[in-house]
Amino acid sequence: MRLLPVMPNTACAKTITFGIPSYNAAADMDHCITSILEGSAYASDVEIIIVDDGSHDETPQKADEWEARYPGIIRAVHQENGGHGMAVMAGLREAQGVYYKVVDSDDWLDGQALSAMLSILRGFIERDLRVDLFISNYVYEKVHEGTHHTVGYRMALPRKKIFGWDEMGRFRPDQNLLIHSLCYRTDVLRDEGLPMPAHTFYVDNIYAYVPLPRCRTMYYADIDLYRYFIGREGQSVNEAIMVKRLDQQFRVTRIMMNSFHLFDDIESSRLRGYMMGYFTMMMAICSVFTKLSDEEGADERLKQLWADLKEFDARMYRHARYGVLGFFTNLRGRAGEKTTVGIYHMASKIFKFN
Known part of the structure; x- marks a missing residue:
């Protein structure tokens, strides 16, 4: 090189x-x-x-x-x-x-x-x-x-x-x-x-x-x-705090979404794959914490975020929504919500991220 x-x-x-x-x-x-x-x-x-x-x-x-x-x-x-x-x-x-x-x-x-x-x-x-x-x-x-x-x-x-x-x-x-x-x-x-x-x-x-x-x-x-x-009371990665700041998760994820059409803008396939994975994780976080939130209108705002992604870049949407992470963080119904939240809590124990 x-x-x-x-x-x-x-x-x-x-x-x-x-x-x-x-x-x-x-x-x-x-x-x-x-x-x-x-x-x-x-x-x-x-x-x-x-x-x-x-x-x-x-x-x-x-x-x-x-x-x-x-x-x-x-x-x-x-x-x-x-x-x-x-x-x-x-x-x-x-x-x-x-x-x-x-x-x-x-x-x-x-x-x-x-x-x-x-x-x-x-x-x-x-x-x-x-x-x-x-x-x-x-x-x-x-x-x-x-x-x-x-x-x-x-x-x-x-x-x-x-x-x-x-x-x-x-x-x-x-x-x-x-x-x-x-x-x-x-x-x-x-x-x-x-x-x-x-x-x-x-x-x-x-x-x-x-x-x-x-x-x-x-x-x-x-x-x-x-x-x-990590672990200080009131820390931004505390689960309860993240649920309360769901609007800010959405704001940051939108900025990341609008920064690149990943499959058009990123020349390196490996970098593109990594960034697609990172962005998918951000969408998954929005989906999981929407399920944990009792904020009025949160579900509708999540639907709008996914709709905006689909309109912005259909290929990015397909990768984020229908890959393994997107699928298991957007299960429908009460049973689906419980499964999604359970998977998230299990992952947090394994990977120790909060």
């Missing part, structure tokens, strides 16, 4: 920018920030941007204190509350790094894995190798249970080499590339922008889906870098 050279950029001395979206994060942000500082050995080519998203606690003051303590490494950005997506985009706008990675304020990075990642990224830059996407493992940290579960990509992605989409294998249902596993080149995210809606949860799915076709070269490091804290 032909590798594209990186054009020298003498104005940018930062290898990577870590954007930390922070809303009322005073209780958690110190651990997150410290993990990056210590894991990077306080390196001057690392940048941390704390985005205070209109917090009402001590987050703004703490962000400013961190900036004052580590000028040149940490910067604080303050904005009116716009939601997670707006905070991600604010960090991206300010980023000076060749690469950009999002770390939520209640999560953290493994120090040894971060050191390995930085060594690899620095090597790309020093050798003038353009790598659009760096992929690593992430770990579900269920702190209240004292358990953890690692999501890796050993059988799906080549290791220790730069590769293109046509060289990847098949992904299991629990192996989607989520925001936790992704580190993009900054210019990949900036070139065409990201359709991030304000005041909306689950926009990390847009972040992990829309930029993929812009990435021509990838590298997978089999390191457990991102530690994803």
Whole structure:
């Protein structure tokens, strides 16, 4: 595979920018920030941007204190509350790094894995190798249970080499590339922008889906870098919270739907297959949580979503609706609903995703 050279950029001395979206994060942000500082050995080519998203606690003051303590490494950005997506985009706008990675304020990075990642990224830059996407493992940290579960990509992605989409294998249902596993080149995210809606949860799915076709070269490091804290009360992936935010699931899924006619727009068959699988999962989530919801009109809105998909792209509709996942998440009648919900709960126990 032909590798594209990186054009020298003498104005940018930062290898990577870590954007930390922070809303009322005073209780958690110190651990997150410290993990990056210590894991990077306080390196001057690392940048941390704390985005205070209109917090009402001590987050703004703490962000400013961190900036004052580590000028040149940490910067604080303050904005009116716009939601997670707006905070991600604010960090991206300010980023000076060749690469950009999002770390939520209640999560953290493994120090040894971060050191390995930085060594690899620095090597790309020093050798003038353009790598659009760096992929690593992430770990579900269920702190209240004292358990953890690692999501890796050993059988799906080549290791220790730069590769293109046509060289990847098949992904299991629990192996989607989520925001936790992704580190993009900054210019990949900036070139065409990201359709991030304000005041909306689950926009990390847009972040992990829309930029993929812009990435021509990838590298997978089999390191457990991102530690994803899960199980906190009120967390967005909590089942009860997801049911209440069904409208936001619909909003994000529509944005993903309208981003691509997958069978026309995506050249690589393997990337197309992966993205079709990811999008099908999003439609399945909408279907399952509609069944769990007692919100008036939810069933009609789901029917409309499927109708809109059929009108937008009939081929995408057929793959999403009549594949195995689409079939078993849209069973009809009371017995069908119970079966669908039962399958979902069984899958959540097996794959440990919430």
